[in-house]
Amino acid sequence: AQTVTQSQPEMSVQEAETVTLSCTYDTSENNYYLFWYKQPPSRQMILVIRQEAYKQQNATENRFSVNFQKAAKSFSLKISDSQLGDTAMYFCAFMKDTGRRALTFGSGTRLQVQP
C-alpha cells in the first residue's frame, strides 16, 4: 500500500513571495504518478501539476514547479510570486501506473497568502 505524508498542516506566505510545500510518499512501485491538487473554499479540486516518476525532469506549470526526488521519495511544490488566489488547501497525491488507479492523498496543507 502507498502512503502520502504532508507534514505542514498550515503555511502562510506574503503576496509575491515564494513558498514551498512538502510531500513525501512511500511505495514499492517503480512506475507511478504524483500530483498536486488545489482545493479552494469553493470545494472544487483543481489539478495544479503532475509528474511522471519515469521522468527525471521536474514538472513546471507557470508559477508552479516541483522538486521530485525519486530516491528520497520526496515531491515538493514551489509556488513563485504567490497571489491571493493561491489561498487554498493543497493536496499531494500518488497514483500507481498499473492496476487500480485510485489516488492516494496526503492530509493537505492549508496555504494562506497574505496581502
Add this chain to the structure above:
Amino acid sequence: GAGVSQSPSNKVTEKGKDVELRCDPISGHTALYWYRQSLGQGLEFLIYFQGNSAPDKSGLPSDRFSAERTGGSVSTLTIQRTQQEDSAVYLCASSLVAEGRETQYFGPGTRLLVL
C-alpha cells in the same frame, strides 16, 4: 468543454434515510471514481469504474454503500440507512485512461449532512 458535474450540491437528510448522489463525468472519459472527504479521515477512495469492467469496490466502507454507472457515463452513489458518520463531502472524478496521460478531473462535490 464541460467538466465533471455533481448533484445535488448539498444534501441534508435524517439518520436512517437513503440518499442518492449523482455524477456526470466529462464526455468520453472511460474511468470514474468516487472519493469521500471527511474531517476525520481525509480523502478516501470509495469505488472505481473503468469501461465495461467490473467496478473496484474495495474502498466502500460498508454494505450500505453501493454505486452504479449506467451506459458507461452517469454514475449514482447510493447510501442506505444513513448514519451520522456518513456526513462528508463526496467527490467524483473522471479520467481518460491513456498510456502515460491519465489525470483525474474532479467535480465540485456533494456535501452530505446526516442529522
